[in-house]
Amino acid sequence: MIQYDVAIIGAGPAGMTAAIYAARANLNVLLLDKLAPGGQIVNTFEIQNYTGLGTINGAELAIKMFEHTQELEVAFDYGTVIDIQAEGNLKKLICEEGHSYEAKAVIIATGTKPRTLGVPGEDKFTGTSISWCAICDGAQYRDKKVIVTGGGNCAVEEAIYLAGLAEEVTIVTLFNLTADPVACSKLRAMSNVRIYEFYDILEFLGEDKFDGLRAKSTVTSEEITVHADGAFEYIGLEPKAEAFRGLGILNEQGYIETDSYMATKASGIYSAGDITSKHMRQVITACSDGAIAAQTVAKYIENLH
Ligand SMILES: Cc1cc2nc3c(=O)[nH]c(=O)nc-3n(C[C@H](O)[C@H](O)[C@H](O)COP(=O)(O)OP(=O)(O)OC[C@H]3O[C@@H](n4cnc5c(N)ncnc54)[C@H](O)[C@@H]3O)c2cc1C
Incomplete structure (x- = not known):
């Protein structure tokens, strides 16, 4: 089995940046x-x-980042890591698919996943008429009506995208629009966008076919029904770190705690990007974390010799 200097779990912006910095520090990177x-x-x-x-x-930026890792000959492999076992100064990464890897240090950069509403009707239409990816599924709503739930940056950005192709986009959000003011102004100015702020979503509607949702105003208690052909949910994120709970590095919310060098309290285990406990989850902050984590790993490995 190849023994890597560092294994990076997750090839998002944080993981890919960590890979670039680690490779440039002459580490053998997976x-x-x-x-x-x-x-x-x-x-x-x-x-x-x-x-x-x-x-x-986004996809173009992802390709550029990955190409950068390949110019530096970073080894890439597919694998869903379900456990990290410490064996002295070596870490063993166990993958769901059955394979395993060994490395002196690990950087966990597994990001987040979308939060769900948990209301009636959601499970029934998930994957058909309810989605978390406008880029993947938006095209099927050309000239149709869609709902976007949420009012943060992701919701507003994706609603702008959807308004460019759908006949009508209705935003339903529990609070007001909290996204970047420039994006909010752009969305509010679009003629095919309706916005319901301070509405609690009660259920998704439809027997065999999706029909929209029912929501209740948290201000007036008025109930509304919004008819649509599909819905996109952007109501926040959840950490993808359950596999690492046994390492004792998660906080109460399930995010990974690090110090400013991106070191966790487990020796040889570092973390970067959206999965860490932090205030701002963006591409640029994920990349910054990745660079710092790689630099810290390089020092850790130097001290092992
Ligand atoms: C709709 C939307 C719009 C956004 N718009 C912007 C924007 O305009 N500007 C901006 O700066 N940011 C934006 N963001 C946020 C940005 O995408 C994230 O901050 C960034 O991608 C975080 O990078 P990351 O590497 O930490 O995690 P991620 O990008 O989440 O990457 C994590 C990777 O880890 C992998 N992974 C997870 N678990 C495992 C496992 N157990 N084993 C192996 N691999 C695993 C995943 O498959 C994934 O590839 C947006 C996010 C969303 C959802």
């Missing part, structure tokens, strides 16, 4: 992902706030 490299940006229509790039399609 980058693992259960899916194609890129992380969440693969399904993001436009990134408009990554320094120096203006507006770039």
Whole structure:
């Protein structure tokens, strides 16, 4: 079995940046992902706030990042890591698919997944008429009506994208729109967008076919029914770190606690990106974490000799 200096779990912006910095520090790097490299940006229509790039399609940025890792000959493999076992100074990564890897250090960069509403009707239509990815599933709503739930940056950005192709987009959010003011103004100015702020979603409607949702105003208690052909949920994120609970590095919310060097309290285990306990989950902050984690790992490995 090849013994890597560092194994990076998750090939999103954090993991790929860590891989680039680690390879440039002459480490033997393994980058693992259960899916194609890129992380969440693969399904993001436009990134408009990554320094120096203006507006770039998320998938295009993901490809550029991955190509950068390959120019540096980073080993990439598919694998869903379900456990990390410490054997002295070596860590063994166990994958759901049956294979395992060994490395002196590990960087966990597994990101987050979308939160669900948990209301009646949601399970029935998940994967058919309810989605978390406008880029993947938006095209089927060309000239149809869609609902977007949530009012944060993701919800507003994706609603703008959907409004460019759907006949009508209705945002239903429990609070007001809290996204970046420029994006909110752009959305509010779109003629085919309706916005219901301070509405609690009660249920998704439809027997065999999706028909919309029912929601209740938290201000007036008025109930509304919004008819639509599909819905996209953007109501927040949940950490993807359950597999690492046994290491004792998660906080109460399930995110990984690190110090400012991206070190966890488990020796030889580092973390970076959205999975860490932090205030701002963006591509640029994920990349920054990845760079710091790689630099810290390089020092850790130097001290092992
Ligand atoms: C709809 C949407 C729009 C966004 N728009 C913007 C924007 O405009 N600008 C911006 O800066 N940010 C934006 N973001 C946020 C940005 O995408 C994230 O902050 C960034 O992707 C975080 O990078 P990451 O590497 O930490 O995690 P992720 O991108 O989530 O990558 C984590 C990777 O880990 C893999 N993984 C997870 N668990 C395992 C496991 N057990 N084993 C192996 N692999 C695993 C996943 O498959 C994934 O590829 C947006 C997010 C969303 C959802």
